[in-house]
Amino acid sequence: MIQEVGPDHVLDNHFARLEPEGSDRVLHFRDGACLARASSVGAGDADAGDAGDVVDLPHLADYARAPELVTYLFSLGEERFFLCLDDEAHAGGDFSYASMGWLRHAEPAHLLFAAVTASQLDRWYRDNRFCGSCGHAMALAPTSRELVCPACARIVYPKICPGVICAVTSCDGDDEKIVLTRYAGRTTALWALVAGFTEIGESLEGTVRREVMEEVGLRVKNLRFYKSQPWSFTDTLLAGFWCEVDGDPAIRVDHTELKEARWFTRAEIPAERSDDRVSLTGEMIERFRAQGRAGLL
Ligand SMILES: [Zn+2]
The missing domain is CATH 2.20.70 (Ubiquitin Ligase Nedd4; Chain: W;)
Structure with missing residues (x-):
């Protein structure tokens, strides 16, 4: 998942007011896009990107004029990351602003995580x-x-807005199934899991029951927490739950939100998420595809 950046880049987000040095990384945004040097920024489909594109982020030393309004955010291993809120400053060289949608597919993982996390803090400061x-x-x-x-x-x-990812499963003998959904009106048409934001006054478990009922018309039982994930693209903290259908398994799709939803056996689950190394949704779908309900224990 996006926060899993390896033992050399463990997140330390203990708050400190530090002064940046030339070797420190600078996260710098304009209209939500991140200043970066990348192998194909602006080429082809700028919002899509390709797996394997390599991104670099500026260091303070790349700025001809030291930017003002720079605040320390966090460290990943030995690297320190600062947020620049100075709209006039610009790093030299061939840095340009890359969309977060593009960065989602870029390497290395720790710079992607740093950029995405900083983008949430950038929005918070500016708003x-x-x-x-x-x-x-x-x-x-x-x-x-x-x-x-x-x-x-x-x-x-x-x-930070809490939300849930809900993997609804059923087991009829050896016939293990999971509910996958596709959103209406989105350019990305990957199959996903039921998901939604927690409303005020609601528990995470309550969100799971409500979202599953609203999106696919199913009652669920035996909710079990799996993992959580920061999803800074939408200011979200996601909690993933496994759950089982309770009673009638007939799906009633909410077509205002979803294009389609149906039960998939493990063999029917498309392998389109097998390269998804960032999302909790992808990890849960792949886990069920590979291991079935045995993998949920
Ligand atoms: Zn006031």
């Missing part, structure tokens, strides 16, 4: 420049990842 209560300009808090209003003391924390 909270002014206090929502009194309108005063917000300031960085000195000891934690918060924005504070100097006038009314309002505190704004980073935005």
Whole structure:
């Protein structure tokens, strides 16, 4: 998954106010796109990218003028990453702005994870420049990842929206099946799992039951947490659950959200996710395809 970047790049996101040095990485965004040097930015389908494209991110030393408004974010192993909120500064050389959709397919994994994670913090800083209560300009808090209003003391924390991935399974003898869905109105037409955001006042388990009922009209039981995953593309923290259909297995598709949904046996599951190394959805589908319900234990 996207957060699995290997033992040499363990995430340390302990908050600190550090000064950047020339060898530190700089995450720099414009209209949501990330400043990067990549093998094929802007070539072909800029929003699609190809597996195997290699990306590099600027170091502070790449800037002719040291940018202002640079704040420390986190470290991955020995590498320190800073966010640049200076819209006038620009790294020299052949850096250009790459869409996050393109970066999703790029290597190496730790720079992809750094860019995606920083993009969420970039959005949070930019969306909270002014206090929502009194309108005063917000300031960085000195000891934690918060924005504070100097006038009314309002505190704004980073935005993290919980959501669930629901793998609905059934077992009738040796006939193991899983519900896969395809969204309506999206260019990516990969089969996926039931998913959705948690509403206020709702538990994660409650979200699973509601989303499965809303999207495919099934009751579920025996919910079991699998893994979670930060999904900064949409400010989300995803929790993956296995669950079993409870009662009538007849699917009723919500066509306002989904194009289609149906039961798949393991042999019927398309192998289109076998190269998906970033998403929890992909990992869960592949796990069921390879191991069936034995892999859920
Ligand atoms: Zn205020």
